[in-house]
Amino acid sequence: MTGDGDVCQDPDVNAIPMILDCDPGHDDAIAIIAAAHHAELLGITTVAGNAPLERTTFNACVVRDLLGDPSLTVHSGAARPLVAPPRPAAHIHGESGLDGADLPEPVRGADGDDAVSFIIETCRAREGTWLVPIGPFTNVAMALRAAPDLGRRLAGISVMGGGTFGNRTACAEFNIWADPHAADIVFGYGGPLVMAPLDLTFQLQATAPRIEAVRDVGGVLAPVLADLLTFFSGTYLGRNEGIDGAPVHDPCAVLALTHPHLFERAPRHVVVETYGEHTAGMTVIDRRRLRERPPANTDVLVSLDADAVWQLIVDAIASRA
Ligand code: RIB
Numbered sequence: 112m113t114g115d116g117d118v119c120q121d122p123d124v125n126a127i128p129m130i131l132d133c134d135p136g137h138d139d140a141i142a143i144i145a146a147a148h149h150a151e152l153l154g155i156t157t158v159a160g161n162a163p164l165e166r167t168t169f170n171a172c173v174v175r176d177l178l179g180d181p182s183l184t185v186h187s188g189a190a191r192p193l194v195a196p197p198r199p200a201a202h203i204h205g206e207s208g209l210d211g212a213d214l215p216e217p218v219r220g221a222d223g224d225d226a227v228s229f230i231i232e233t234c235r236a237r238e239g240t241w242l243v244p245i246g247p248f249t250n251v252a253m254a255l256r257a258a259p260d261l262g263r264r265l266a267g268i269s270v271m272g273g274g275t276f277g278n279r280t281a282c283a284e285f286n287i288w289a290d291p292h293a294a295d296i297v298f299g300y301g302g303p304l305v306m307a308p309l310d311l312t313f314q315l316q317a318t319a320p321r322i323e324a325v326r327d328v329g330g331v332l333a334p335v336l337a338d339l340l341t342f343f344s345g346t347y348l349g350r351n352e353g354i355d356g357a358p359v360h361d362p363c364a365v366l367a368l369t370h371p372h373l374f375e376r377a378p379r380h381v382v383v384e385t386y387g388e389h390t391a392g393m394t395v396i397d398r399r400r401l402r403e404r405p406p407a408n409t410d411v412l413v414s415l416d417a418d419a420v421w422q423l424i425v426d427a428i429a430s431r432a
């Protein structure tokens with residue numbers, strides 16, 4: 112905060128322009144706050160995923176209000192995947208998609224219901240924008256199909272999704288599993304692509320000390336987020352062995368762009384399995400040393416400085432305390 116109480120944006124005048132396409136979702140909420148502070152967040156688009164579209168859109172509007180930034184617009188998008196049936200994840204995020212805190216009703220609802228047009232128009236007007244899908248990739252895939260020029264106008268696409276193991280099935284991560292056909296379009300679009308897989312995001316866990324670091328920020332926003340993270344970690348700890356808190360997946364796709372020095376990455380060829388009784392939604396990441404392996408189409412994030420990344424999240428929250 113500046114001396115006179117104005118919200119102090121990240122001082123980086125070269126902030127990266129991005130659109131967050133999300134399905135809030137606890138970790139989506141953290142990603143929104145991180146992007147609002149560390150990047151130039153041009154807008155939020157919502158998709159069905161962790162909860163039905165009306166809930167993820169409602170939740171995005173709630174987070175926008177918590178940010179205290181009425182200029183930030185929310186545009187709802189796809190209520191269902193391209194081909195697969197809708198399959199939410201209430202068991203992780205609760206029926207509301209953002210269980211665990213007493214959240215205020217949003218001051219206003221979504222500013223638009225055509226996420227695809229918002230993405231296309233914004234990226235045509237502002238070349239060099241990053242698209243950051245952190246829910247099922249339905250909106251982004253539809254935008255790429257509707258506007259063949261989009262791919263060359265983007266700086267790139269940074270996704271949270273996939274991995275060498277799954278969470279929704281043994282081999283499929285939720286965002287990819289929920290809409291594998293959309294993911295296949297995104298991984299095949301041909302431009303710069305950054306991938307934050309589960310292998311990476313499980314390195315950024317909301318442990319009790321990290322949640323306390325959020326709560327210690329004080330103010331209005333931080334305690335609410337600490338409560339949300341406590342709920343989120345509770346569901347993960349109840350369902351998973353060998354972890355110390357919920358992996359906070361989505362902000363990784365944002366902070367890998369704004370703070371690349373905190374992440375290690377490897378160029379890999381990645382394709383999506385779109386059908387298969389046991390493998391639908393699997394990301395097939397080619398890690399062979401074979402010289403004639405297919406050329407890399409993705410920068411796969413492999414490790415991060417978790418404490419430094421968590422501090423970026425705390426800093427973003429503190430900037431809106
Ligand atoms: O598998 C984790 C992903 O699915 C995250 O984006 C989470 O928010 C859910 O959308």
Ligand code: CA
Binds near residue numbers: 133136139246
């Ligand atoms: Ca998400």
